[in-house]
Amino acid sequence: MIDKLGMYLQYPFVRYALIVGILIALCSSLLGVTLVLKRFSFIGDGLSHVAFGAMAIAAVCDLTDEMLLVLPITIISAILLLRTGQNTRIQGDAAIAMISVGALAFGYLIMNIFSTSSNLSGDVCSTLFGSTSILTLTQKEVWLCIILSVAVVVIFVLFYNKIFAVTFDENFAKATGIKTERYNLLIAVVIAVIIVLAMNLVGSLLISALVIFPALSAMRIFRSFKGVTICSAVLSVVCALAGILISILAGTPVGSTIVAVDVAAFAVCYVAGRIGGRG
Amino acid sequence: MALLTARDLSLGYDSRIIVSGLNFTVSSGDYLCIVGENGSGKTTLMKTLLGLKKPAGGQILAGDGLKANEIGYLPQQTVTQKDFPASVREIVLSGCQGRSKKRPFYSRDEKKLAEKNMDRMGIIPLARRCYRELSGGQQQRVLLARALCATGKVLLLDEPVSGLDPKVTAEMYELIAQLNHEGITIIMISHDIGSAVQYASHILHIGDSVFFGSKDEYLESSAGKNFMMQQKGGDGNDR
Ligand SMILES: Nc1ncnc2c1ncn2[C@@H]1O[C@H](COP(=O)(O)OP(=O)(O)OP(=O)(O)O)[C@@H](O)[C@H]1O
Numbered sequence: 001m002i003d004k005l006g007m008y009l010q011y012p013f014v015r016y017a018l019i020v021g022i023l024i025a026l027c028s029s030l031l032g033v034t035l036v037l038k039r040f041s042f043i044g045d046g047l048s049h050v051a052f053g054a055m056a057i058a059a060v061c062d063l064t065d066e067m068l069l070v071l072p073i074t075i076i077s078a079i080l081l082l083r084t085g086q087n088t089r090i091q092g093d094a095a096i097a098m099i100s101v102g103a104l105a106f107g108y109l110i111m112n113i114f115s116t117s118s119n120l121s122g123d124v125c126s127t128l129f130g131s132t133s134i135l136t137l138t139q140k141e142v143w144l145c146i147i148l149s150v151a152v153v154v155i156f157v158l159f160y161n162k163i164f165a166v167t168f169d170e171n172f173a174k175a176t177g178i179k180t181e182r183y184n185l186l187i188a189v190v191i192a193v194i195i196v197l198a199m200n201l202v203g204s205l206l207i208s209a210l211v212i213f214p215a216l217s218a219m220r221i222f223r224s225f226k227g228v229t230i231c232s233a234v235l236s237v238v239c240a241l242a243g244i245l246i247s248i249l250a251g252t253p254v255g256s257t258i259v260a261v262d263v264a265a266f267a268v269c270y271v272a273g274r275i276g277g278r279g
Numbered sequence: 280m281a282l283l284t285a286r287d288l289s290l291g292y293d294s295r296i297i298v299s300g301l302n303f304t305v306s307s308g309d310y311l312c313i314v315g316e317n318g319s320g321k322t323t324l325m326k327t328l329l330g331l332k333k334p335a336g337g338q339i340l341a342g343d344g345l346k347a348n349e350i351g352y353l354p355q356q357t358v359t360q361k362d363f364p365a366s367v368r369e370i371v372l373s374g375c376q377g378r379s380k381k382r383p384f385y386s387r388d389e390k391k392l393a394e395k396n397m398d399r400m401g402i403i404p405l406a407r408r409c410y411r412e413l414s415g416g417q418q419q420r421v422l423l424a425r426a427l428c429a430t431g432k433v434l435l436l437d438e439p440v441s442g443l444d445p446k447v448t449a450e451m452y453e454l455i456a457q458l459n460h461e462g463i464t465i466i467m468i469s470h471d472i473g474s475a476v477q478y479a480s481h482i483l484h485i486g487d488s489v490f491f492g493s494k495d496e497y498l499e500s501s502a503g504k505n506f507m508m509q510q511k512g513g514d515g516n517d518r
């Protein structure tokens with residue numbers, strides 16, 4: 001089996017997939033804790049559907065670089081969604097649902113009407129579940145992914161304390177003079193970037209899993225914010241690595257394999273938390 | 280000069296006015312208690328004082344070189360915090376945020392300050408514990424230590440004793456009185472009119488009739504007498 005793995009690692013596309021997979025897993029886990037705690041778990045779903053719609057448009061317009069369209073549209077939607085979510089609680093929820101389902105339907109419609117591809121359902125399926133796109137990355141996409149991931153990690157580390165303060169108690173942070181709107185905006189932009197990145201890995205339907213599972217698993221075991229953050233980052237990377245390797249060896253779809261490993265890790269953490277956490 | 284002055288202040292959400300015609304001043308070293316029935320607008324007033332929302336009318340003036348970020352604040356607890364994974368030390372340190380706007384990490388001084396305030400609140404042994412696993416009284420102490428990290432001047436406390444048992448409540452009041460002796464101005468919302476009258480130097484009563492004055496004046500006023508009567512009569516459903 002090691003031999004087989006060694007053989008696969010000779011191929012650049014496998015190495016690319018591993019690099020990108022690990023980076024994306026790392027980034028997506030970082031903000032997971034914040035999103036879960038701020039009750040924004042849904043925003044991942046909403047945004048990924050928006051990104052799906054944007055991708056459909058990009059595909060129809062035959063853009064050579066679809067990121068140019070997808071990234072800005074997703075960022076703008078993230079900002080709008082977070083804004084409605086703050087002012088009016090109930091309507092914010094409804095707004096996410098509306099935008100998310102609307103974008104999904106719209107995207108599929110556009111693909112259906114304008115698509116020239118003969119394998120339409122295959123295209124849609126790979127956008128939704130990310131089946132093969134991670135194995136077909138070009139060198140340019142890999143670099144883009146590396147740059148964006150590094151930016152996300154650096155921003156997260158630099159603003160870690162502020163993000164903690166804003167997540168834990170927004171009113172208090174605001175009262176002590178932190179510009180909370182600015183940090184919410186920052187969080188929105190970073191989430192949008194992560195979602196767009198992660199679509200390559202697991203597709204738009206499974207993104208929420210990538211964002212939320214590591215955070216929830218870590219929260220079973222650790223009791224400090226730092227502990228949870230580090231643990232969820234490590235868990236997410238390990239699960240992604242295991243998932244990609246398994247999918248290469250066993251020939252299963254990458255995205256769903258990673259998510260399956262994440263679910264298994266959650267189960268383990270849940271049990272571990274039950275056993276160890278009562279003391 | 281007064282630390283905070285409210286001039287003809289009115290409060291409300293959107294276009295609905297909840298209270299209007301508030302006039303009061305808070306001087307350095309005061310202990311102001313804000314009393315009134317549920318829903319009379321106490322929390323709203325506190326949010327307005329903190330600059331979390333705009334007044335519907337009138338003004339709030341800050342004096343004595345008080346800056347907006349020099350107010351410590353103990354909130355009426357929110358639901359999100361209840362299952363938040365955070366250690367006591369992390370939470371207390373986060374009170375220093377307002378001081379280090381430009382710096383990404385905490386300085387050594389800030390860590391010392393956090394340590395000192397944990398000591399003041401007697402929660403050093405809890406420093407590594409998880410916030411959500413503490414008792415209500417311990418949680419309040421943690422939040423108070425955090426508020427102290429944010430300020431050396433003014434503390435705004437929104438019902439700091441709600442849900443605490445009589446013994447812990449008494450300790451909490453002593454702690455707050457102690458801070459007041461050390462020179463920190465206290466503005467506290469309370470339902471417990473008895474203790475308000477015992478500790479406060481000034482009372483602000485909001486509701487159908489608005490009253491502001493020193494404690495003694497309040498006890499003489501009709502608003503005060505009525506409210507004291509009600510509280511004694513309706514002790515059973517006191518929160
Ligand atoms: N976000 C909001 N939007 C609209 N109305 C609100 C909002 N928050 C509070 N209110 C209304 O404002 C009024 C005053 O609320 P507030 O929370 O200030 O009362 P309170 O005096 O603090 O009550 P309690 O003793 O229960 O804490 C209430 O009638 C309440 O329904």
Ligand SMILES: [Mg+2]
Nearest residue numbers: 321322355437
């Ligand atoms: Mg209140």
